[in-house]
Amino acid sequence: xxxxxxxxxxxxxxLARGVCRHLLSHDFVTVEELVPxxxxxxxxxxLGPKGEIWIIECKSxxxxxxxxxxxxxxxxxxxxYFWAVDDGFPTDLLPHDTGLMIADRYDAEIVRMAPxxxxxxxxxxxxxxxxxxxxxxxxQLARDPNCGTH
Numbered sequence: 001x002x003x004x005x006x007x008x009x010x011x012x013x014x015l016a017r018g019v020c021r022h023l024l025s026h027d028f029v030t031v032e033e034l035v036p037x038x039x040x041x042x043x044x045x046x047l048g049p050k051g052e053i054w055i056i057e058c059k060s061x062x063x064x065x066x067x068x069x070x071x072x073x074x075x076x077x078x079x080x081y082f083w084a085v086d087d088g089f090p091t092d093l094l095p096h097d098t099g100l101m102i103a104d105r106y107d108a109e110i111v112r113m114a115p116x117x118x119x120x121x122x123x124x125x126x127x128x129x130x131x132x133x134x135x136x137x138x139x140q141l142a143r144d145p146n147c148g149t150h
Contacts, residue, residue, distance in 0.1 A: 011060030015103045016044050019056050019084045022101070022108035028054070034134045036077040036127065040070060044084070045131060053119060053127050056082040056101065065093055077127060080114035 009017065013032075020030040028046040035041050044056040055078040059065040065083075075081055082099035085091065091111075094100060099114025119127065140147055 009105075012043060012058040012064070014105045015058035015060060015084045015086065015108075016056075017105050018103035018108045019044050019058065019101060020046075021106065022103070022110075023054075023056075029135070031131060031134050031138065034130065036074070036130065040073050040077070042074055042077075045078070045127075047128065047131050051124065051128065052080070053078045053124065053131075054080045054082060054099075054114070056084050056099075058084045058103070059089065060086070062090060062093065065089075075117065077119075077123070079116055079118055082110075082114050084108060 016032050020032070023030055023044075023046045027049045030044050030046045032044055033041055034045045036045075042055045043058040046054040046056065048054070055074050057068070057071055057074065059068070065085075071081075080099055082101050083094050084101040084103045085094070086104060087102050091100060096112075097115060098112075099110065100112040101108045101110050103109075
């Protein structure tokens with residue numbers, strides 16, 4: 001799709017687009033706006049070729065980051081946790097014990113690999129099922145936007 005035909009994206013969605021493109025080059029598939037549990041909604045969840053689960057939170061400004069009081073709640077739902085920001089973001093604000101990606105609308109780069117905290121097998125199974133159902137629902141809605149209105 002030509003760039004001028006892409007719907008208008010919010011700043012965080014622009015970062016997510018670059019992150020998803022980059023992760024695909026590492027053989028990770030992604031979904032956006034997945035709810036791992038009530039009250040949490042991750043910007044990007046990635047599923048790797050060996051079943052690894054990464055969460056990436058996209059922050060478009062200092063205020064966006066400082067207004068996020070829930071991010072630590074995401075840690076128990078993934079093997080690795082990353083921030084994705086643009087190249088003008090003050091990265092010294094971000095916790096050093098998390099991963100960091102620099103992103104734009106076209107791509108991203110992993111600047112700091114997140115430490116690994118492997119999920120328990122039962123939690124991993126739940127998350128892979130949530131990921132699959134979320135992805136399938138999105139694909140179904142893309143093919144038939146009115147299928148959920150019955």
